[in-house]
Amino acid sequence: MGIHLTEVENAAVVLKLLGDKTRLMIVKLLENNTCCVCEFVEIFQASQPSVSQHLRKLKDAGIVTEERRGQWNFYSLNRDYDYYSLVEQILKQLPNQDHKFKELEENGTRISCC
Template identity: 65%
Template sequence: MTQQTLEIEKAAGVLKLLGDKTRLTMIKMLSSHDCCVCEFTAIFQASQPAISQHIRKLKDAGIVSETRRGQWIMYSLNKNCEYTSLIDHLLKHIPDQDDKIKELEEKGLRITCS
């Protein structure tokens, strides 16, 4: 993969966006698992509108993409966005969040979106 150089303004915007703990955690989770809004609401104990707002900001920046699966919309990390190299580098320094997914599965909440 070729190293892509970002303009300072774009890099600063992405870093500001990911400076939010909830969004950074979402991105780390999405790097290995697709998730829906209802799963994030359970994980973060936040309202659906609050989670949707975080998702919208990430989607608007092109960092997150969505796929419809039946009645559910699943979100994943967009590996084709212009910030992929920067995000991948950043995520290498963040602990995985698989425990949050595992906890959802144990509570039976992960399967509600299948």
């Protein structure tokens, strides 16, 4: 039996979302970490609304999950996502980005919202 069209369409949605370099980097950073919006604002030197918009798109698709802790929202990679294996294969092609968090720690801006 061949691939169902909906499977191709769903894979295309994932690829389109991860075709944006900021969203791709967010997902790569979430591969080994749980992060708050403020950390991404620091890493990308972008506005909070801009980062939140990227996270919303990833969350709406199911690629990331959101957990509220007090007044802050923390994001992590959704390993139960139907197309997680596709996301995982894409992430394997990218270099590790955990050094970005080390830089935040050195700058004193790791989880600055907490």
